[in-house]
């Protein structure tokens with residue numbers, strides 16, 4: 489038990505996130521009580537606020553690696569903070585106000601750690617002698633360190649200090665950096681929240697998020713040392729390649745394949761899926777994380793080039809890319825899980841893609857595939873809810889990462905605190 493557990497009281501918290509699809513800001517207002525095994529979350533309100541289209545285009549361009557000046561970076565950072573703060577204000581309308589915000593922000597860059605052994609409990613990351621020695625390292629040594637840093641790096645925009653100022657609510661942000669600094673991937677972070685909200689006393693479950701990227705949390709039955717047996721990783725593409733392909737194949741008329749109808753009218757090309765599954769990422773053992781840096785525009789263009797050999801029509805191309813998402817998820821369960829789950833619970837926008845769901849059901853015979861809605865947790869807002877819980881845990885001094893998920897050697901407190909300065913000043917008067 490953590491020292492602060494007994495002080496946990498119901499708290500109204502806002503959770504904010506825009507994921508790798510960059511489709512808009514998911515905002516929730518939740519009432520949280522308890523701490524871990526007794527954690528309870530009631531969803532008071534949830535909404536998705538689309539980004540202004542110009543801002544979305546700029547975020548997508550930065551995420552795709554387009555070079556920008558530091559001045560433009562600052563502009564985008566604050567523009568994101570402003571729309572996140574607006575989302576926080578809007579979600580409270582008609583409700584008792586919140587006292588805390590957990591804001592994930594907008595990821596624009598994610599680099600997993602380079603050294604796969606780093607973060608492994610048996611060979612923990614040892615700081616370089618150059619970093620711990622007392623004389624300052626030479627410029628050359630610093631350049632070498634930066635060029636070959638084994639640490640990951642992840643950048644989320646929408647600075648918390650500005651959200652706190654604009655909303656007058658204490659805001660936690662930058663949840664990934666503490667885990668990354670000790671050698672973890674900083675992702676995925678939602679699995680620890682999944683563990684307490686979605687575990688089952690007798691059933692092993694896979695909680696499968698299908699956002700831009702897909703990620704799984706395998707949660708064994710809740711007894712014994714179940715927490716240490718949780719496994720989680722990014723499975724690969726979720727909707728990222730599908731959305732890009734739909735935009736390309738519809739010449740910009742559509743942004744996603746609603747309910748999977750377009751893909752469902754085609755036929756997957758299985759030899760192509762087999763070929764694509766040979767890609768290194770799918771064979772890398774967890775912990776592992778990825779992003780649009782890998783499964784983005786360039787990757788799609790390579791897929792489209794490969795598809796030319798099979799003369800596929802647009803519906804077949806979409807069916808084949810959808811099959812890649814489904815097959816990469818199931819391939820990773822069969823390859824990396826200690827045992828297959830008794831149930832799969834889907835969440836994220838991809839859980840609405842009925843064709844994708846039907847392909848998962850086909851590839852997982854005798855394993856029920858449901859959505860988290862069906863066990864009482866919103867499939868659309870689970871990630872935003874998770875960042876509200878992570879902020880609440882931070883306030884209570886409870887760690888937010890799961891070392892088995894991120895590869896970090898330790899549990900650490902996640903999130904940087906930006907206090908609402910006005911209320912601090914008021915208290916001091």
Ligand SMILES: Nc1ncnc2c1ncn2[C@@H]1O[C@H](COP(=O)(O)OP(=O)(O)OP(=O)(O)O)[C@@H](O)[C@H]1O
Pocket residue numbers: 506507508509510511697698699700701702726727730731744745746747748835836837838840841842871
């Ligand atoms: N009705 C639907 N039919 C098919 N696909 C859908 C539907 N609704 C949403 N989606 C897909 O879900 C995507 C958005 O999913 P979500 O909001 O979970 O992603 P994200 O949170 O941005 O990503 P990540 O979890 O990787 O950070 C859309 O881009 C679209 O491809």
Ligand SMILES: CC(=O)N[C@H]1[C@@H]2OC[C@@H](O2)[C@@H](O)[C@@H]1O[C@H](C)C(=O)O
Pocket residue numbers: 507508595598642674675676677678679697699700701702703722777778779871
């Ligand atoms: C770096 C980054 O933004 N990672 C996201 C992404 O989207 C899904 C998957 O890849 C997951 O690892 C993570 O997000 C969720 C919110 C997480 O941290 O659990």
